[in-house]
Amino acid sequence: MRQSSSPAAPTATPAPYAERLGLPWWAWPAGLAVAGLLAAELWLGATGFRAWLPFVLLIPATVAALAWLGRIRVAVRDGELLVDDARLPVRHVADAVPLDAAGRREVLGVGADPLAFVVQRPWVGGAVQVVLDDPADPTPFWVVSTRHPVELAAALLAARDAA
Known part of the structure; x- marks a missing residue:
């Protein structure tokens, strides 16, 4: 997402730039589908509580991994280029x-x-x-x-x- 200042108010500093390098929309359903299929495969071979354990573990782990992959932010502000934790x-x-x-x-x-x-x-x-x-x-x-x-x-x- 780019941010810019209002055209009516001139500023002495350049407009800041900010962007998040998130995953494309289709990566979420694809990742969750793969996790669901893997959990279903493991579910077929287990009984009782162990049958549902793959769903309880794999689906949240996949959500966390997909969120982690899309966490990188790129910004130019305060005289620095910020890329994730790096500053230039x-x-x-x-x-x-x-x-x-x-x-x-x-x-x-x-x-x-x-x-x-x-x-x-x-x-x-x-x-x-x-x-x-x-x-x-x-x-x-x-x-x-x-x-x-x-x-x-x-x-x-x-x-x-x-x-």
């Missing part, structure tokens, strides 16, 4: 390059830099490559999945220019 001050951003699925595949492919910081979600098509300019950090760039690569890159560059 925007003063260290040299450039932000929006990538489509093919560009992301090329950056993360065979010739990928092993020192790069990568937060990639396969169900999110786009990404942003954030090139760093910090002599004290051996990380050459970050690659961050996002559904809105152009907006994230613009928010990063605007925050860097404002800092």
Whole structure:
């Protein structure tokens, strides 16, 4: 979800960017169906309390796993790029390059830099490559999945220019 300020009220700071990299809607019924089928398979071979134990354990565990997979948040605010628990001050951003699925595949492919910081979600098509300019950090760039690569890159560059 992107947040922007009202067009009637000009601000001195750039509009913050925030997004949650949740799972697509179809992953929830598919995951629950697989958990239900597995629980039913285990149910067939047990009797009594043990017959219902797979349902009691597998369905909530699947819900927790699906919620955990969609927990990553990407935000630009207060002069930082926030990706889950990682923080990058925007003063260290040299450039932000929006990538489509093919560009992301090329950056993360065979010739990928092993020192790069990568937060990639396969169900999110786009990404942003954030090139760093910090002599004290051996990380050459970050690659961050996002559904809105152009907006994230613009928010990063605007925050860097404002800092």
